Amino acid sequence: MSVFTVDFGHTLSGGDTGAGGNGLREEKLTREIGNLVVQGLRKEGHTVYPIQLDYANTLVESLNYRVNKIISINPTQSISIHINAATNIEATGVEVWGDNLCKDMCIRISDNISKEFNLANRGFKNGCESLALVGLYGLSNAPALLVECFFISNSNDCSKYNAQKYADCIVSGILNKKINNVVEERKYDMKNLVCYCNAIDKRAAEYLADHLQCPCIDATLPFNYSNVAENIIAVGGDNPRKGENGQVGFTGYTTKYIAGKDRYETAKEVLKFIGKL
Ligand SMILES: [Zn+2]
Structure with a gap:
């Protein structure tokens, strides 16, 4: 069985609060979805460490806390949960940042969310969205990914929000299997x-x-x-x-x-x- 870290993006107060829009707060949603992802992975028999920090003085303090946790646990896969935001309220859809070690997993998660919520599929982004992507900073060998579930600045994206369905899409993409009603149909060689x-x-x-x-x-x-x-x-x-x-x-x-x-x-x-x- 695998070991996962699930990093709930942002602090509830202090120097690393998330984005807000359409009556929603990112730091609350990352916990709602994150807790369900933790439960979903545990239900499949995996060891899961939630990474949650409710207060930090600064952004750097918050990121360092997360990164040090991930490095000390050295998981099979590191997962960070975020909600996107843009000044352009038309910006829409899901994207998943990660390193090439988990590119397929990122693509599966993005595909699942796009299909289940009928949202634009912005797909896999290879880059450093956050320090929580430890591998890309050379801080750890653990593959790391970060899900930007949808745009909190887009009212249509927000109207579709459903924490359990997001968690199912993410868990299904991580494990490459059907979770609840999220169908993960793959053709195998x-x-x-x-x-x-x-x-x-x-x-x-x-x-x-x-x-x-x-x-x-x-x-x-x-x-x-x-x-x-x-x-x-x-x-x-x-x-x-x-x-x-x-x-x-x-x-x-x-x-x-x-x-x-x-x-x-x-x-x-x-x-x-x-x-x-
Ligand atoms: Zn964020």
């Missing part, structure tokens, strides 16, 4: 893919792949798992050096983990999984 990180787990992984008649790959080699397989099954331990100098291992695309406390127990778990034990 294959049904199953098995991966492992350590040579000692390779044999157990290969038994599983043999049974499922699917490929078995070394997850320590960089690979784009997006839309590759409906089930991505990780066998054995993760890469112990994941995160060091660009080392990779199991990813957020993993749908099932099979592991025991050593290679023999892992092999047993594989046999149990395929119903041979």
Whole structure:
């Protein structure tokens, strides 16, 4: 299972309050949506740390608090929730900022929100919208994204606001699966893919792949798992050096983990999984 940080944008008072418009306040909505995203991810079995700061003297103090939290937790994925604003009240739609490590996730979230709310899809933005995008500032190896859900300055965008639906769109995009009524229909190249990180787990992984008649790959080699397989099954331990100098291992695309406390127990778990034990 993955570890997520969900950063509720802005403070309720002090130096980092959010935007306002059409009777709504950004710092209130980021908490409404953020809390539901936390619940949604936990419901799917993930470990989630909400990052919430209600008061800061300055913007810098607020951002530093968030960034230091994210770095200390070192999540699989960092998520920040914001609502956009512009002086042009015609500006409309959803956009998701992020680094290339989570580009597909950003695109899925933006697509989901655009479809569910019938809002303009401004799509993936690769850039530094906030210090909370730690990866882009070289502060952390954790992939980071920031959702600008809609424009608080646009009355039509605001009239469609629904916190639960926003949370469902975001959780569905993060996990690449159907959440409540948000349909995440993806076309996959294959049904199953098995991966492992350590040579000692390779044999157990290969038994599983043999049974499922699917490929078995070394997850320590960089690979784009997006839309590759409906089930991505990780066998054995993760890469112990994941995160060091660009080392990779199991990813957020993993749908099932099979592991025991050593290679023999892992092999047993594989046999149990395929119903041979
Ligand atoms: Zn904001």
